[in-house]
Amino acid sequence: MVRSEATDVMIAGAGPVGLTLAAELRRAGVACRIVDRLPARLPFAKAVGLQPRTLEFFDRMGLVRDVLDAAVPMRGQLTYVNGVAEGRIELVLPPEVPYGFAALPQYETERVLEEFLGRYGTAIERATELVAFTQDADGVTSRLTTSSGGEEEVRSRFLVGCDGAHSLVRKGLGLSFEGGAFPEEYMLADVEVGWSLPPGYGVRSMHRGADGAIDDLLVCIPLPGTGRYRMSMPAPPELSAAHQAEASGAAGGDGVAHGLEGGTAPALADIQKVLDRLAPEPVTASALRWSSVFRISHRLVDGYGRGRVFVAGDAAHIHPPTGAQGMNTGIQDACNLAWKLALAVGDTAGPEVLAGYDAERHPVGAEVVGRTVRHAAEGVQADPEDPGTLLLREAQLLIGYRDSPLVTPLPPADGSVPRPGDRAPDCGGLTGDIAAYPMRLFDVLRGSGHVLLVYGTHPAGDTVADLASAARELTHGLMETRWILPADGSAPGSAPVAAPVPFHRDGLGEFALRYGAGEGTAFVVRPDGYLGARLCPPTVRELSSVLGRVFGP
Numbered sequence: 001m002v003r004s005e006a007t008d009v010m011i012a013g014a015g016p017v018g019l020t021l022a023a024e025l026r027r028a029g030v031a032c033r034i035v036d037r038l039p040a041r042l043p044f045a046k047a048v049g050l051q052p053r054t055l056e057f058f059d060r061m062g063l064v065r066d067v068l069d070a071a072v073p074m075r076g077q078l079t080y081v082n083g084v085a086e087g088r089i090e091l092v093l094p095p096e097v098p099y100g101f102a103a104l105p106q107y108e109t110e111r112v113l114e115e116f117l118g119r120y121g122t123a124i125e126r127a128t129e130l131v132a133f134t135q136d137a138d139g140v141t142s143r144l145t146t147s148s149g150g151e152e153e154v155r156s157r158f159l160v161g162c163d164g165a166h167s168l169v170r171k172g173l174g175l176s177f178e179g180g181a182f183p184e185e186y187m188l189a190d191v192e193v194g195w196s197l198p199p200g201y202g203v204r205s206m207h208r209g210a211d212g213a214i215d216d217l218l219v220c221i222p223l224p225g226t227g228r229y230r231m232s233m234p235a236p237p238e239l240s241a242a243h244q245a246e247a248s249g250a251a252g253g254d255g256v257a258h259g260l261e262g263g264t265a266p267a268l269a270d271i272q273k274v275l276d277r278l279a280p281e282p283v284t285a286s287a288l289r290w291s292s293v294f295r296i297s298h299r300l301v302d303g304y305g306r307g308r309v310f311v312a313g314d315a316a317h318i319h320p321p322t323g324a325q326g327m328n329t330g331i332q333d334a335c336n337l338a339w340k341l342a343l344a345v346g347d348t349a350g351p352e353v354l355a356g357y358d359a360e361r362h363p364v365g366a367e368v369v370g371r372t373v374r375h376a377a378e379g380v381q382a383d384p385e386d387p388g389t390l391l392l393r394e395a396q397l398l399i400g401y402r403d404s405p406l407v408t409p410l411p412p413a414d415g416s417v418p419r420p421g422d423r424a425p426d427c428g429g430l431t432g433d434i435a436a437y438p439m440r441l442f443d444v445l446r447g448s449g450h451v452l453l454v455y456g457t458h459p460a461g462d463t464v465a466d467l468a469s470a471a472r473e474l475t476h477g478l479m480e481t482r483w484i485l486p487a488d489g490s491a492p493g494s495a496p497v498a499a500p501v502p503f504h505r506d507g508l509g510e511f512a513l514r515y516g517a518g519e520g521t522a523f524v525v526r527p528d529g530y531l532g533a534r535l536c537p538p539t540v541r542e543l544s545s546v547l548g549r550v551f552g553p
Helices: 017-025 054-063 064-070 108-120 166-171 241-250 270-278 327-345 354-376 387-394 441-445 465-473 511-516 538-548
Strands: 007-012 032-036 076-081 084-090 131-136 141-143 152-159 177-192 203-210 214-222 230-235 286-301 307-310 450-455 479-485 501-505 521-525 532-535
Touching: 007 017, 007 084, 007 327, 017 054, 017 108, 017 327, 032 131, 054 327, 054 441, 064 084, 131 166, 141 166, 141 479, 152 166, 152 327, 166 307, 177 270, 177 501, 203 270, 214 270, 230 270, 270 286, 286 354, 307 501, 327 354, 450 465, 450 511, 465 538, 501 511, 521 538, 532 538
Parallel strands: 007 032, 007 152, 076 203, 152 307, 450 479, 479 501
Antiparallel strands: 076 084, 131 141, 141 152, 177 230, 177 286, 203 214, 214 230, 450 521, 521 532
């Protein structure tokens, strides 16, 4: 048994969730190791949808351009019932949302994240598996099997299981994973077709029987490439993998039947049979890259961690792929947890910070599981929300933490104004005295951690300089301050250098509009892009109270 040098965080699983967590930790200067039992990235387009909110996280991290270069737009969905067009859903968001919906094969998302992580000198340790762990008051001891067949023991301050639906970390913590499984099995295939349907649109083609029930289904999601789609459809009995999974123990001994199954993979002829029945127009499939049979479960852990060990992604929640919520929810688990771990590693976290991960993300997981199960059974159209709100929810732009112990609550007020716990919205038209072009707020926030945004020419309360000094002191130097001036405002003094902190003018008035900001308003923006507090007027005393929820003395 080799005993290795200790690290801050051990991450089990190098899918999109584990890679996002590792990248965010390394950006924050936290040492980590990330291991994966697979010898190489799997070439399967399992999760393919990237939600607008996830792209906003990638923007904050500094890798969104690489993602956009590799992805294709998801413009909407075409629906057919018994061969007849039933309508078109356009995925159009409000103009202030900076990103639309995108499609990218999971292995490409992993490639971009892995390359980004490599810029920080951290690589995936492949063919290396976490096989056991124990924790105590001071840290976690993990036992690994390595690619050479040996064993290694690693000490870390924290362990995070991003190791999928059959998570060893979840089992080792003794977390329950309650839920159930859908009896149906499906075929997945990555193929090309030459139909005349508009590019960028998903296709949902159904057959409705005499009793009105849907008895056949074809779902096609566009992928990068000409006429390329990830298709899913019910698996015929002869390709059922259920009995093979039971015989081989593919369910991991935990009864969780979720994901790609072993056994006989569908052939191109199997896919063609479904296209012959359900394709909106006669078409021939070609260029089969891969195929599989998969099953769907819906489960949720009773807690996202215990002590110094946490779970994220499929290790914490699994559900139907309806609306492409799974991978995106997991990536956002990672972004939520990373900054909290970074504070804990740096001994600057308040006593409730790590518990805030479960407090904030468990309700999100429960909502996503419930909604996707409902949509899988009844269809998205059965959702009672109006179409605009439903689209924002599917885009994951309405996720928030107003009830979190880490944000400062406010009395009920105008629902159009973002409140503590809400997503910090983007806005455009920010100008300065040097750059000859306007910037977005997300440009200003990119790559940052905690930020204090102060709005107004002469903010009521304490001066901007006093607020900025207090913000640095109260956060151990981790919070920066930005001053947003009204469109007609000017920095005090005869030259920009007289301003105590970097400043931007709200040239189009969008910041004041999106944030409901008046003279003398300040906002705490967390590293994950959510508002931690709204201060009106901003004072050092109030700022101290607000930051005391997150930062230790």
